[in-house]
Amino acid sequence: MFYLHQVIDLTAAATNHARLVRRRVPPYVLWPSVLVIVLMALPLFYMFLRAFQADWETVQRLVFRPRNLDLMINTLRLMFGVTALCTVIALPLAWLVAKTDLPGRRWVTLLAVMPLAVPGYVMAYALLSVGGFHGVSAQWFDIRLPRIQGYWGATIALALYTFPYLFLNLRAALYGLDANLEESAASLGYSRWQILRSVTLPHLLPALLAGWLVILLYTLGDFGAIALMRYEVFSYAIYTQYSGATDRIYAAWLSLMLLSLALCFVAIEALVVHKKKYARTGSGAARQAPLFRLGLWAIPAWLFVIAVALVSLGLPATILTYWLLLSPPDISFFMDVPVTFLKSASAAIPAAVIAALLAIPVAYLSVRYPSRLSAAVERAAYIGYSIPPLTLGLALVFFALHSAQFLYQTLPLLILGWIMATLALAIGPIRSSLLQTRPNLEESAQSLGHSPLSTFVRVVMPRLRRGVVTGVVLVFVFLMKELPITFMLAPTGYDTLAVTVFTRTSEGMYAEAAPFAAAIVVFSSLTVALMLSNEGKR
Amino acid sequence: MYKQVMATAIVAAGLWSGVAAAADLTLYSGRGESFVRPIVQQFERDSGLSVDVRYGGTSELAVLLQEEGSRTPADLFWGQDAGAMGALARAGLLAQLPEGIYENLPDIYTSRTGEWVATSGRARVLAYSPERSPEAEHPESVFDLVNEEFRGRVSVAPTNGSFQAFVTAMRVEYGDERTLEWLEGLRANDAQVYRNNTTQVIAIAEGEVDYAMVNNYYLPRFTGDNPDYPVRQKFLQPGDIGNMVNVAGIAMLDASDNSDAAIQFIEYLLTQSAQQYFTSVVNEYSVRSDVISNPDLTDLSEVLDNAPVIDLDDLADLDGTLDLLREAGWL
Structure with a gap:
């Protein structure tokens, strides 16, 4: 979730780091990427068909x-x-x-x-x-x-x-704001209020819009x-x-x-943000403005x-x-929680691993072989994230009933839906790690006689380790509390923590829902804290 | 990293095989989890068979079963009302039950054609707030609820199976036109939407609405814990469609691949001990006469005196009811 602003900023990343001369995309990168497009398009096709x-x-x-x-x-x-x-x-x-x-x-x-x-x-x-x-x-x-x-x-x-989500976006933007801008405005005779209105706020606009977009999509879905x-x-x-x-x-x-x-x-977000340029143009390092003294405030x-x-x-x-x-002192009542937790995890783990594995070629393609294709692949992955989850679930139901009966009401179909919804989440951190490895490492490996495949496996993959692990964790946490897609696609008897909380609450069984809700909150807090400490180390 | 990935994959596969092992029986339950889970667990203990339950709305699951057709993983369908049972029987999805299961039951508790059998009986009642609605102001009939004095004070659960069956009964008795007029009248009268019976009873206690049309056995769950719970229920005038008697019923799917176990489950629900559970704990009417009656329940004969005369086998047109609810803007 900390990578969302990067996910959203697709077009910017696609044009950066085009250092490698255009070469033929190796098949082990190309085909998984094409698979991503097909994967995203297929259920939507069935939705249209049905409509x-x-x-x-x-x-x-x-x-x-x-x-x-x-x-x-x-x-x-x-x-x-x-x-x-x-x-x-x-x-x-x-x-x-x-x-x-x-x-x-x-x-x-x-x-x-x-x-x-x-x-x-x-x-x-x-x-x-x-x-x-x-x-x-x-x-x-x-x-x-x-x-x-x-x-x-x-x-x-x-x-x-x-x-x-909005807080993280705004905080990053405020940290990145160059003090010179505000100071120049002040030296030109702008009042504090005018600076805020005509310099600071417009520069926060991209972060605001990106944060709003995440919130709007979440609210819609x-x-x-x-x-x-x-x-x-x-x-x-x-x-x-x-x-x-x-x-x-x-x-x-x-x-x-x-x-x-x-x-x-x-x-709308893409139009507004990408039309305008907010980057620094002068030379020299960006400088933080002195901190505002709050005093008694x-x-x-x-x-x-x-x-x-x-x-x-x-x-x-x-x-x-x-x-x-308030809940009954019946121990069996709490014993269901770990069982349900394992049930949730049993499908969330494979989904998270597959999503991260699929994200590797997508990120690699976009960073090392930027092209129309790579932009399309990334956009396809992003569509999966922005589709309202119930829509995605319904599309997959149509797809399964129409052409893949054997998948209907099975865990693999649920996992497929989960992967589609979370692929964009996994791409973010993996791309970040890729951007941090320099392409000349790969070039050197190849000049030392490694085939492209061997270079990919021995040089690139080890450097992606941290990104992949972060991607898996992000997706896993997201899925452990995911409700709408699970609600639509879960096979009979597969009740996750989230589904149990929801169905019991809607039946008015608040006490019976409590241990499951507590499990979700404790588990997600641990992972949020873990990621925050991770962020601090960087 | 590959070791980690492999290890994760192995752990996941292990978890998976443990969790995803198919159960002996798959039950689609339109009845709420709070009533169904205890009895299913008891059955699992007694029979050694495992049961997977899919909970959902009665009509939701009936629609799902029609969509799945012969490919359904379900062996059994336990619905909240006879109408959904009839719709499935009509669609040819239910298996014929052995006559031995239902031959001793009163007529009201079986289908004419033997595709489903009632597991319990229940009555529709009017729940109300004794604090905010004095006796003299009570409606005499459900048709009164569209009147101005009840504006914004009535709750409705349009997705609930028992409510839908009641609408079907109204259509059978009064025709589609009159029913649609009533449904639209409720909408125009600012009736509040809830998901099910329980939440409607709670809504009255919370002061959000003053009247609700619900099944008789929800309120006793609350008054059992707390006799001061601020909700009461009563029948409308004798013969009113709002007093209709319905059943919860169970049926075996034609596509079941484990019909012996399915029959065993149905028979289990009709045993004296299971029926005692429905009466004493769930506060419903037993289909057997040899259980100890529940002192909190109105006598069945009194219920039947108040109820309109309806043949539950006539309530099979679920699709028509859903269309009507949609037309009136409830769905």
């Missing part, structure tokens, strides 16, 4: 149904709300960390990133348990609050989970939080249509609409940080403790 089975009149009736307009408005409202709330939380935090002398800034970073360990549906679960008859507020403090749900519930749950909060948006409608109608043409059309909405945002600043942490981390922790204390 266009309907006659024109039916299509018109389905597409121009008044309910779609409601769904669209709800979806846009949710996206706007989540993005706005994320910005309000993430922008001040990023500024405090990067631009001020706030004491304990490292801790702020930790507190701002940890919420990634609490997935949207767990956050929704926590929010739902605050108010109400059986809620924490009523049982512990004897205050009966209304339950948080609907639009506000969904908005808060999603924003609290996704704001770290979310299923768990909105379903638990009973807020009717596109993805939820796709699910009710899929599950509630023998003919699935309407579900296919809703999916296409959602997909075009997602691709619209991707296109450090107190309200920390109060803000603590408030965010209390809601995003303290709340789910309290609620989980509450339900765990």
Whole structure:
């Protein structure tokens, strides 16, 4: 997830490092890359096939149904709300960390990133348990609050989970901001406010947009939080249509609409960011501006940080403790957790390994043999990441039922869906490690008589080790809490931690869901912390 | 790195073979996990057979079974209502059950053609908030719920199998046009959407709605733990479609590759001990007369006096109901 901004910045990377003279792409790099394109295109093809089975009149009736307009408005409202709330939380935090002398800034970073360990549906679960008859507020403090749900519930749950993406992007951009720019503006007589408006903010725009895009795509694709909060948006409608109608043409059309909405945002982001140039042009090193002195303002600043942490981390922790204390003292109840954990892992491990292995040739192609093909391959991988997960799941169901019956309702199909959704995540770190190895190493190996294949295996692969391991970990963590694709594609009896939390919460079995939700949170916190410490070493 | 990759692959393969081993029976359950899991575990212990359960909505699974056709991995389908059973029987997906299974059961608990058998009976009731809706204001019929005084105070679970079966019954009794008008009226009256019966009962306790049309056995789960739980339930006027009696039923798929075990499971659900569980723990009506009755349940004869006369075999047109719900904007 720390590599998302790199993933998004595809075009930039594709043009860099074109050091090697154009040569023929070796087959062991070419064919896996072509496979990636086919893999991504195939299910979408089936989705279109299914959608266009309907006659024109039916299509018109389905597409121009008044309910779609409601769904669209709800979806846009949710996206706007989540993005706005994320910005309000993430922008001040990023500024405090990067631009001020706030004491304990490292801790702020930790507190701002940890919420990634609490997935949207767990956050929704926590929010739902605050108010109400059986809620924490009523049982512990004897205050009966209304339950948080609907639009506000969904908005808060999603924003609290996704704001770290925006925080990371903004922090990186603020660190990279060249002080000379702001100083020149000041020497030209700009006021502080004018500098902020016409220099700092425009330079933050790419980071803002990239962060917003991640948040928007996540919001569009979310299923768990909105379903638990009973807020009717596109993805939820796709699910009710899929599950509630023998003919699935309407579900296919809703999916296409959602997909075009997602691709619209991707296109807008690409247009806005890549048209403008924000790089330094002068010579000399970029310089950090002196840190803003907070003085006594450090107190309200920390109060803000603590408030965010209390809601995003303290709340789910309290609620989980509450339900765990309430849950029956039956040991078998907790024994199911490790079993389910292993079940989740048994498919998440192969998916993560395959995704990383597949990402190696893709990254290698894009770094060493930049071309139209490599750009297309990377874009294909990225599509898998930006497709709303329910759409991806539905497309794979269509694909399996139509042409690959033997895959239907099997773990391999689930693993395939997972790989498609996470390939872009694995490419990021692997490409970073590739960019750090110099091509003349490979050239030397070849001049010493190694064949290209032997060079790839003996020289390139060992240097990718760290990137590959990071890629596997990233994908694995993502999959251990993945809900929508699992919900659509998991074979009978294959209940992951995420699915168990979701189904039990939607049946009102909060105490029974608690140990599983706690397992997800503990596990993801460990991995988030691991990655943060990794980042510190670099 | 290759050693690590190999080691991971071996671990994964080991995990996989342990987890993915096919169970003896695959059950698609339209009934909630909280009711089904205990009895399935008990069956596994008693019979030594393993059972994989796929939980989902009753109609969701019925749709899935139709899509899967003869390739379905399912051996058994346990649905929340007779309508979905009828739809599957009509589609030719269910196997004929041996007569011995259902010959001693009352008529209401079996299909005419012997493709499914009831595992328990239940009634639809009106759940309400005693705090916010005094007796005098209660509706007499479900048709009253579209009136102005109930604006925004009623909940609906359009994806729920029991609600859908009730809509099918309304269509059989009053015709599609009247039913559609009622469904649209509810929508216009700002009825709130929930996922299932449990969440509707909770919604009343939470003060989000004041009335819900639910099955009779959900509320006792809450009042059993806490007699002060702020929800009550009652029948509407005698004969009202909102008091309909339905069954949960089980059927064996024609495509089952383990029909002996499947029959064994069905027979198990009809044993005295399983039936006692449905009555005492799940608060449903047993299909047998030799179980100890549950003091929390209204007497079955009283329930039947209030219920409209409906032949459950007539409720098979699930597709028509789903279309209607879609047309009214509920799906």
